[in-house]
Amino acid sequence: MSESVQQQILDIIAKHGDIDTSTLKPESTLTDLGIDSLEAIEIIFDIEEHFDITLPEQDPDFDADTAGGLVKAVEAALAAKSDGEDDSAA
């Protein structure tokens, strides 16, 4: 992957929030960044579309959790997806 999962996620958040990527830190919460709950679900949607994954319904809590937490959730979903593909490939 040319760009880390973390960087791709930070780019998506930055684009939505009109935030300079350099000021975004993995420990920033979406609330810190001034992103409201409606924007948060748009960000989750864009991340799902971008990575072609489905994030769990409740976990993590994107309002309180950090960008770093979002990265972990995406990595877990990507790993699950890759396992699924390995199983089906034959």
Next chain:
Amino acid sequence: MRRVVITGMGTISALGHNADSAWKAMREGRSAIAALEGFDEPTLRVNIAAQVRDFDPAAHFERKKLPLLDRVSQFTLVAAREAVAQSGLDFSQSPLGHRTACVIGTGVGGEQTNDASSRKLYAEGSQRLHPLTIVRRMNNAPASQLCIEFGLRGPSFAVSSACASANHALAQALALIRSGSADVAVAGGTEACITLGVLRAWESMRVLADDTCRPFCKQRHGLVLGEGAGVFVLEEYEHARARGATILAEFAGAGMTADAEDMVAPSVDGAARAMQLALDDAGLGADEIGYINAHGTGTPANDPTETRAIHQVFGDHAMHLGVSSTKSVHGHALGAAGALELVAVIGALREGVLPPTANFIDPDPECDLDYVPNTARESAVGAALSNSFAFGGLNAVLALKKAG
């Protein structure tokens, strides 16, 4: 009873992006019906429409706001901004915002969102839809967006009655002001219905014209779909007078009926009763009406039925008033129709000019009224009606009086 006047109007349609350009085109009988654009579907038999052209949403809305706005809400906001600016009212001033209602009619609501979602689910096989799909799509989205933009905090809701939605919405707003539930109302109708799904559905009904819309004339072939929005600021008369507002017209009354007969076939009785009720509600005699903006869809069924209904209500006076259908120039914008047509009625009252029925060729013996064919006519009009008769047999007629 509290009197209600109109102190602001705004519209966007195929005729242009403001009320002035729409009224000019109506007066000139300049039709905006043109080749259908935006569909790469060779099997589509619909080939014409009255589409809003040269509309760049990014020129009107912030980038972050746009994902919340279906085209139908975009039209509503553009029209409302014009109407509110003309009224000179500032709803952020308490208690005005709390005393202002908002009622917006729409037939199909966020249809562009609906169509895009269907495409994503069924054509692209996607498992997820955009998270704002619900709040873009819902029929009350246009009304809610207006409330948010202008700080309208009184009674607010959407009204849906297909092609009569705008007139029903305006009638509800009239009732809210008369009853004292509000002093001001922002009301009208909106529609952005030109999607593949809607075009295919209308195609199947076999009521669309393939040449143009020619209401009341012998060569009429059917209706032509349009789109747009019309929004008005309605105000209790003393409220408007006290602040020295310019009054565009008096909204004198409304009449509403249901045919309770057939889902599509129009009814003389249902239409006639709605017109009579509007006259009674406005305290107007039939002979005081100088102009009727007809429902006049240009279908074989509507136009003779509406003609007979006008004869029934107006008797001898039917031959002494102008009846025109401006759908000949702006198409049939379904839930926005009555709102676009109210611009024509206000223009006729203010300027003493009856807008023509455009595209008129030869008279039909079954349609024997004065349809003001093709050319506008000067005629001092003191009062007018505006007819809307919907599929489902739901009728709403508005009665307007010249200001002052």
